[in-house]
Amino acid sequence: MKTLLTLTVFAALVIAPATAARAQNVAVTEDEASFTLSNGIMTARVLKRNGDMSSLTYRGREVLTDKSGHAGAYWSHDTTGGTRLSTRITIDPKTNGGERAEVSVKGISGGVKMGHGPGAAADGDFPADIEIRYTLNRGDSGIYTYCFFEHRPEYPAATMTEARFAAKLAATFDWMTVDAKRDMYFPPDLHEGDKYMYTAVQFENRAFGWSSTKDRLGFWVINPSVEFMSGGPTKVDFLSHRDTTAVAAPVVFNYWRSSHYGGAAVDVGAGERWTKTIGPFFLYVNEGGDPQALASDARARQLAEAAKWPYDWVAGVDYAHRNERATVKGRILLRDPQAPGTRLPNLLVGLTVASYASPYPRPNATGAPRQIDWQTDAKHYQFWVHGEEDGTFAIPHVPPGTYTLRALADGVLGELAHANVKVEAGTPLDLGQVTWTPVRRGRQLWEVGVPNRTATEFAGADRFWRPEMPLEYAKRFPNDVRFVVGTSNAAKDWFFQQVPHNENPAADPLRGGASGRATPYAISFDLASAQRGRAILRVALCGGGAREVEVTVNGQAVGKIDRLQVDGAINRHSIQGLWYEREVTFDATMLKAGTNVVTLTVPAGPVNNGVIYDYLRLEVDDLVLRP
Secondary structure (H helix, E strand, C coil), X not given: CHHHHHHHHHHHHHCCCCCXXXXXXXXXXXXXXXXXXXXXXXXXXXXXXXXXXXXXXXXCEECECCCCCCCCEEECCCCCCCCEEEEEEEECHHHCCCCEEEEEEEEECCCCCECCCCCCECCECECCEEEEEEEEECCCCEEEEEEEEEECCCCCCEECCCEEEEEEXXXXXXEEECCCCCEXXXXXXXXXXXXXXXXXXXXXXXXXXXXXXXXXXEEEEECCCCCCCCCHHHCEEECEEECCCCCCCEEEEEEEECCXXXXXXXXXXXXXXXXXXXXXXXXXXXXXXXXXXXXXXXXXXXXXHHHHCCCCCCCCCCCCCHHHCEEEEXXXXXXXXXXXXXXXCCCEEEEECCCEECCCCCCCCCCCCCEECHHHECCCCCEEEECCCCCEEEEEEECCEEEEEEEECCCCCCCEEEEEEEECCCCCEEEEEEEECCCCCCEEEEEEECCCCCCCCCECHHHCCCCCHHHHHHXXXXXXXXXXXXXXXXXXHCECEECCEECCCCCCCCCCCCEEECEEEEEEEEECCCCCCEEEEEEEEEEXXXXXXXXXXXXXXXXXXXXXXXXXXXXXXXXXXXXEEEXXXXXXHHCCCEEEEXXXXXXXXECCCCEEEEEEEEEEECCCCCC
């Protein structure tokens, strides 16, 4: 509570909009083309033809731009293209003493595809009714927006392309705040790398945006909750960057479904009714401090908004209110005979839909439908929290439904999946003790890294977002990686990307054509005696673009790490994408007394076609004897 109080008090020093006692009442007016909402601090103009916000002013100053492509603030899946358009005032301030106003623009699909986001076809993207709303409160220095999707049973089966909210900002904004590592002066003439340098984990960064060093003004996207986002607590995506037009306008995004870093799916079948509300989230404007002060104030406002979630003023869409939700709590008990202690550092606990087969039939597809899990799901809501190291957790505000309880923790390979958790409306649920027994294939011989779903503990990770990192590998490790178990240090001796070894001094990974030779990573380890039974090399990956990795043991081929998932994490400068595990099994008698070497080789090719390891472990099952 001390941190929250400190931030809140500091926020009041940064910006002090009109207090409730003297704040102007909210007013809403309309003409044939638009709605206008105003509270004396903020004034917003919302277009009736598509739901775009064409103007947003703070104390008379425009914070959006109309000079950069799709101007203003907008949802990629807008209300155009359907069979009918409906506009209305959903909350009239005349009925609540001027406390709040809300307007709605709704497009009825009628089975016609709606939306024109990245990757959408010329005739639209997804057949769903779409309703966009904007909400303004008395005394607020910002405005809420949210979007409601409804795919009716009579609409055809479909899959959605990228879906997001975006705001393009006025030229005065020149300082971008993404996270602790990407907090920087970013004038329009700064041309460095590409936009993927600025992606970040959405779950951990819920207040982000831009500020003006000249006008001491800030603009922030604030997510009070991330239950409506995709991919759970490990999902990386865009938060902010500059656009690629000649204007180079500052941009903020709320990507709730994207194709980046493995993407996430909204697939619906014929005859299926699907609904989802994205938001509400808050577009916050503040003033009166330097970029760090304005960002601190925005983070304090995020805490205040999270405390109000779910909002009691949302009505008429798929949105469970506080009395319809419940807190789910319990304690996860780790049972792993090969790991000392039961602590669970950086514990993440979530309630998600169970993994499922896509109901959307892919054209010309063969075999079983693709499986969708929480990492690749954007169709459903997810509810995640940080738990305590002793395993205790409490997940608030969970709507009724049947979920799978998930858990991740640093130092534990894999995840907990506890099915059929039934939550009833308004009824708290205590799961008691839930036992997590991690999978073990046999006796552990060694490990490299820490299982944590990312590669932060490895060499180069401190600058992972730099586009030149695949080329830096060859400079740091001219003779490639030789990691000695028990002696080597992962932070110095294991590069976080295993990529083809560049041999061209003029190579540029951003312009393509940069290729390298095959790259071996050798893991050397000593054994007191020869082994018997079956050996299992377990490899946890968290990103990459290679199709396979060859594995040898003491110079003999034992198989390949294959069926690798290409998620673009390397060529899009991330340290994590999709997490998954692969195994290579071989005869343990290949392991002799003395020094042994397991070598993993990424084939020659483009320098971005490598892999990012989360963790590696070698186990031996002595009970499985070879003939």
